[in-house]
Amino acid sequence: MTAQITFYLSQIIGIKFYDANGDSIGKILDIIIYATHTSVPPDDSFRPLVVGLKTRIDGKTRYLNFNNIHISRIEKKYIFSCSKIVDMTEKDFENTLPLAKNILDKQIVDINGRKLVRVNDVRLVTVSSGTYAIAVDVGTEGLLRRIGIAEIVNKVLSLTKKNLNTNFILWDDVGTFDDSNYNIKLSSSSAKLHKLHPSDLADIIEEMGKSTRTKIFESLDEEKAADVLEELEPYAQAHIIENLSIEKAADVLEKMPADEVADLFDVIEDDRVEMLLNEMEKESSEEVRELLEYSGREVGSLMTTDFLSFKETMTVEETLDELRKQKPEADMIYSLFITDKDERLVATVSLRDLVVCEPKIMLSNIMHKNAISVFDDDKIDSLAEIISKYDLLAIPVTDRDMKMEGMVVIDDIVEDLLNKRKTK
Numbered sequence: 001m002t003a004q005i006t007f008y009l010s011q012i013i014g015i016k017f018y019d020a021n022g023d024s025i026g027k028i029l030d031i032i033i034y035a036t037h038t039s040v041p042p043d044d045s046f047r048p049l050v051v052g053l054k055t056r057i058d059g060k061t062r063y064l065n066f067n068n069i070h071i072s073r074i075e076k077k078y079i080f081s082c083s084k085i086v087d088m089t090e091k092d093f094e095n096t097l098p099l100a101k102n103i104l105d106k107q108i109v110d111i112n113g114r115k116l117v118r119v120n121d122v123r124l125v126t127v128s129s130g131t132y133a134i135a136v137d138v139g140t141e142g143l144l145r146r147i148g149i150a151e152i153v154n155k156v157l158s159l160t161k162k163n164l165n166t167n168f169i170l171w172d173d174v175g176t177f178d179d180s181n182y183n184i185k186l187s188s189s190s191a192k193l194h195k196l197h198p199s200d201l202a203d204i205i206e207e208m209g210k211s212t213r214t215k216i217f218e219s220l221d222e223e224k225a226a227d228v229l230e231e232l233e234p235y236a237q238a239h240i241i242e243n244l245s246i247e248k249a250a251d252v253l254e255k256m257p258a259d260e261v262a263d264l265f266d267v268i269e270d271d272r273v274e275m276l277l278n279e280m281e282k283e284s285s286e287e288v289r290e291l292l293e294y295s296g297r298e299v300g301s302l303m304t305t306d307f308l309s310f311k312e313t314m315t316v317e318e319t320l321d322e323l324r325k326q327k328p329e330a331d332m333i334y335s336l337f338i339t340d341k342d343e344r345l346v347a348t349v350s351l352r353d354l355v356v357c358e359p360k361i362m363l364s365n366i367m368h369k370n371a372i373s374v375f376d377d378d379k380i381d382s383l384a385e386i387i388s389k390y391d392l393l394a395i396p397v398t399d400r401d402m403k404m405e406g407m408v409v410i411d412d413i414v415e416d417l418l419n420k421r422k423t424k
Helices: 140-146 150-158 187-193 198-207 210-218 222-231 234-243 246-253 258-265 270-279 282-292 316-326 351-356 380-390 410-419
Strands: 005-008 016-019 024-034 049-057 060-065 069-074 077-082 096-098 107-110 115-118 121-127 130-137 168-170 174-177 336-339 345-349 394-398 404-409
Touching: 005 069, 024 060, 049 096, 115 198, 121 140, 130 140, 140 150, 198 210, 198 222, 198 234, 210 222, 210 234, 222 234, 222 246, 234 258, 234 270, 246 270, 258 282, 270 282, 316 351, 336 404, 345 351, 345 394, 380 394, 380 410, 404 410
Parallel strands: 016 077
Antiparallel strands: 005 121, 016 024, 024 049, 024 096, 049 060, 049 130, 069 077, 107 115, 107 174, 121 130, 130 168, 336 345, 394 404
């Protein structure tokens, strides 16, 4: 039975390896892993299997099949011996990754920490079933190990009863690699990014290199991509939309609220905006075009055209059934609006009133007449004061004939105030 041997990538890069007789054959330049799901029994965690060695033999670079490599440790040295020199075939290279070339010094995603970190070293283990990469070292000790002074520094620190910072991330907790410079595709680990909350994923994407940022975004489905895009800072939003294909970008934008899309178009070149609008579905495109007509100082530029309206003749039960059917976003049910047959604003109904009232009661009996509203061409400056005065979470927006145009939610007003973009 093979004894378990743990070692680091930095400890074996550049060392000699030997034949069965103990004679030096050449030097190790890199370790090749199989970058799809393998595991070290008995757990089911993701552990990439080592399948090859990049070596220098007689002045030539050769890639050797790892099946013929045996690892041992004598005192503090690691000995790699080769029972038979067998080169990797073209098929052996499928779904593989050279560790030193593509992992060391690269940025990776720590899924648990929801952040990008730099890889200083890679920890590997040899067991009876093979040799596996099990973790990346992102701590200070890994960096010092690379330059050969970790042991010395640890001895000095031990005199003061301190230790070097050790920080490992299990391979299973690595989300993806920042492949700005290399064509790395790890589908199993990239999939983990898709499970993160859009806000966490947006934070990570903002830290990535421009090339990787776009590649990760392209891998998201349209619904998730739209949610993430809303959470990104304007500079990152613009970069992604400008680098996606027109078709992909339009598909994502159609899943976003029209007001968010209009805000995004403010920082994108006019020619590309027009191409995107032409590619988007007609209904979505028209909503965005209407919002773009407002000046930056008008309420209409801040409103969302997504809102819920009902007729006063509906019952509480019918209204709740409709809500269940539509499954609206949380901010869409801050207030429910009552409109007449011409879509003019008549009153509002709170979600609380709907929940506590009897199912057969008509909305006309619980609605609040004389609803506080604003016109779409009113100045934005007044919004904060109105919402604060009347303790509103959302305020309806109408045209001068009282026809519903949309609503402004408190989140957008707060964001506007923080950005000091429009509201004083």
